[in-house]
Amino acid sequence: MSVNLASIEMRLLVVMDALLAENSVSKAAARLGMSQPATSNALNRLRQLFNDPLFVRVGSAMQPTARSQELAAPLSEALRQIENILVPQDFQPQDMPWVFTLAVSENASAVLLPALLAHLAETAPNIRVLAESHSNAQLVEMLDRNAIDFAIGVIPHLPRRFSRAPLFHDRYVCMMRRGHPLAQGPLTLDEFLQAEHLAVKPGFGETSRVDQLLAERGIQRNIFATAHQFVAAPAIVAHTNLLALMLERMLPMFDTSALHITEAPVEGLSVRSDLVWSQPRSSLPSHKWMARKIQAVARTLPQDPRQTPDAALPALANSLRHDKGDRPWTP
Structure with a gap:
């Protein structure tokens, strides 16, 4: 049976993808920058669209139905392909809002994140970063289903389908x-x-x-x-x-x-803390841009590991202002 694609609102599929990634209406809403009522309304419309509950409450948690689990992989892949089509080959962050989701270790959150966010606030204010905490055991599955864009931390063992670049030692x-x-x-x-x-x-x-x-x-x-x-x-x-x-x-x-x-x-x-990502996303201009930014910030971290962040940030900002972003990223 054919489907009239013109009758389907694309945002609903984006909400479905976020719900599958988060298993939570409130977390999906935060991920998408939507209100919780609007996200709940979108879920109700999705239930009508697919003629399925999609998510059921088990105790205090939401669990996907069998139909939702069937949809997860093809929906994610379809959205990524659409994303590839729509993203300009020369990614210009000042032209559009963009959200990157990072799984960041506690150490990297303290060492790298302050400088990264300060730099992005100055050079790419449209960019939003969602920094999440996940165990190493969760990273493979989350990277595979594109629930996160990058992982940053001490991540010793990963299948070969993932790429990594060293960031800093501790x-x-x-x-x-x-x-x-x-x-x-x-x-x-x-x-x-x-x-x-x-x-x-x-x-x-x-x-x-x-x-x-x-x-x-x-x-x-x-x-x-x-x-x-x-x-x-x-x-x-x-x-x-x-x-x-x-x-x-x-x-x-x-x-x-x-x-x-x-x-x-x-x-x-x-x-050693590394930057890790899924190889299929390596060709995305947006991912190349963000990977370069993260690696550029890591290169400017102070040599003295006990230098205070307040003392280091001016030097970091000055160094990054002169980083034209033309260094090749580590694929």
Whole structure:
């Protein structure tokens, strides 16, 4: 049976794509810059169009029906093809509003995002960035269905169908409260192993990256407590005798007056944050433009990992103003 495409409003299909990506009316509305009532109204019209509930509530969550799941991949691909047709081959961000969705690690959010957003606000004010937090385990599926445009973080293992470009390096240092018995001199490996530690784990059931690095060296910490975010670590450490391994580039965002920072007694505790994207999207002019911007900002990060963001931003802005964007992006 043929369908009269002229009778179908394209925005409804865009809303459907966002609902499939978010499984939430409120999150889909935020993603699209629509009000929640307007998004709910669009969902009702989609239900009439497809003659299916499309999403059903299970507890507090929305779950896609079988029909929705069948639609997900072909709908996403069709919208991407339309996007390719409509986007000018020479992407000019000042000519149109554009939204990029990034999955950004906590470390990259603190280190890279302030400079990136400051630069975009000055040079491309029509661009909007949605920065989301997702575990590495979720990234493959989200990149495959175009729920995110890029992922930024320490992402060790990915199938070959994804591309990556290095952005910046960081290393772990040891943090404890000022006045801690171990703060009197250099921390030895024996002291490190005997002490109780706070581990920062990215998600439920995952081993922290630094504990993976330690395990590769045959070292296991005495973990007394865990937290899911680095932002919680300084306050916890300041009020206990726990030690924590902290990424050095994050230190400027904290008040370290109550903390003692020292070298970890284990060599090689360093990580690299990468920019990751799906290869099929590499040809999109908009993606090439954004990838260049992200890599350009990363190149201007201060060499001193403990330089404060306020001190670094003027230098970053000056450097980026002279970056004409003509460097090839890393494909």
